[in-house]
Amino acid sequence: MTSSGTHPETSPFRTAETDRDAAPQFVLPLVVRIEKAAPPTRTDALETAARAVLVLLSDERATAADGAWAEAVTAWQDARIRKVVRRARGAEWRRAGTLPGIMVTGRATDGRAEAEVRVFPPVPLDGWPKELVKLQVSGTDLDDPEPPAAPVPDEPVLWMNPHVDMSAGKAMAQAGHGAQLAWWRLDGPARAAWRAAGFPLAVRTASPAHWETLTTSGLPVVRDAGFTEVAPGSCTVVADHPALRRR
Numbered sequence: 121m122t123s124s125g126t127h128p129e130t131s132p133f134r135t136a137e138t139d140r141d142a143a144p145q146f147v148l149p150l151v152v153r154i155e156k157a158a159p160p161t162r163t164d165a166l167e168t169a170a171r172a173v174l175v176l177l178s179d180e181r182a183t184a185a186d187g188a189w190a191e192a193v194t195a196w197q198d199a200r201i202r203k204v205v206r207r208a209r210g211a212e213w214r215r216a217g218t219l220p221g222i223m224v225t226g227r228a229t230d231g232r233a234e235a236e237v238r239v240f241p242p243v244p245l246d247g248w249p250k251e252l253v254k255l256q257v258s259g260t261d262l263d264d265p266e267p268p269a270a271p272v273p274d275e276p277v278l279w280m281n282p283h284v285d286m287s288a289g290k291a292m293a294q295a296g297h298g299a300q301l302a303w304w305r306l307d308g309p310a311r312a313a314w315r316a317a318g319f320p321l322a323v324r325t326a327s328p329a330h331w332e333t334l335t336t337s338g339l340p341v342v343r344d345a346g347f348t349e350v351a352p353g354s355c356t357v358v359a360d361h362p363a364l365r366r367r
């Protein structure tokens with residue numbers, strides 16, 4: 121299971137496309153726990169990955185001027201906001217848990233195992249920690265035994281492109297991108313309210329007609345750089361946050 125991705129949405133840090141490419145490149149590692157006997161559902165994994173990105177972005181270690189992760193997070197957001205999702209189980213998962221990071225647990229309600237995702241501060245593109253570098257990046261996907269329920273009204277939704285097929289890992293990274301774009305667009309009070317509520321959100325696949333409306337709505341759109349699985353410039357996610365619709 122793998123994914124990496126970037127997007128050209130204007131960053132609050134560095135705005136010029138060429139500047140982002142010239143900057144040192146970092147990657148945000150996410151590791152999803154997938155035990156053979158008890159894998160999470162696909163939707164729960166996507167939603168948990170998106171929340172994990174938001175939890176890291178709002179953590180004082182990332183936001184405070186003297187925070188332990190602030191320099192790495194700023195360098196990562198100055199460049200392409202690459203995210204890579206890898207999978208682990210058993211001893212691999214336990215080793216990953218020895219590194220500084222944050223674990224976010226999913227909210228499965230159908231009897232399947234809750235998703236567990238660890239997010240770590242950004243690392244140089246070619247400088248992964250030894251505890252993570254050998255984790256598998258392909259070969260596993262996830263499913264939803266039943267179609268997910270309709271999103272809760274007035275809750276943020278990350279809408280996936282119905283025309284683009286992605287592995288679970290790729291989709292997890294794209295959901296993380298969408299959550300990050302929404303976070304960038306929100307003002308301080310809206311961010312604080314979202315964080316205080318525990319970052320509620322849903323990840324759903326839009327209908328073709330709804331997708332066409334979403335992509336012309338002015339809401340944040342993830343456009344993938346095309347490093348893996350999808351063509352460069354593909355629109356993969358629209359971040360539909362109620363606070364952004366009211367603007």
